[in-house]
Amino acid sequence: MFRNGESVGESLVRRNNVMLGHYLDDESTSDATFDDGWLRTGDLGVMHNDGYIEIGDREKDIIVSGGENIDSVEIENALTAHPDGAGEQRLPRRHIQNGVKRRSNLWHAGRR
Incomplete structure (x- = not known):
């Protein structure tokens, strides 16, 4: 997401307590995660200039x-x-x- 309050993008998260993958489903895990630890949430939204994220839809x-x-x-x-x-x-x-x-x-x- 770009921090401009207009561009819609997908929400990605990365923390030490975010899931490692989908149980017994390597294909879904591959689709949802990146090698550097980011997780694709499937949520679409806008990031405002103040950093507030407004979720508006699902992918x-x-x-x-x-x-x-x-x-x-x-x-x-x-x-x-x-x-x-x-x-x-x-x-x-x-x-x-x-x-x-x-x-x-x-x-x-x-x-x-």
């Missing part, structure tokens, strides 16, 4: 689970269209047999 919207491709945007749109919903968040989780699963949280807007 991939397709979830592969049990050999099926699932469009996470379609799920998100269905959740946010619910009349009692105030917001929605998708969180990726790894599943050993089925690949990536996402858990969605829907916030209730309260009584009307």
Whole structure:
């Protein structure tokens, strides 16, 4: 990411406590990490001049689970269209047999 508040880029992280790789998945590890220790998060965002990073999207919207491709945007749109919903968040989780699963949280807007 460039520190200009305009250019969208992928968030990379590097620390001594960041994961070493995907369990039993060398190909995914190779896609997500660099030799110098940087990890590709898949999060897209903008870095503002003050160093604040605003995450706005994900690089991939397709979830592969049990050999099926699932469009996470379609799920998100269905959740946010619910009349009692105030917001929605998708969180990726790894599943050993089925690949990536996402858990969605829907916030209730309260009584009307």
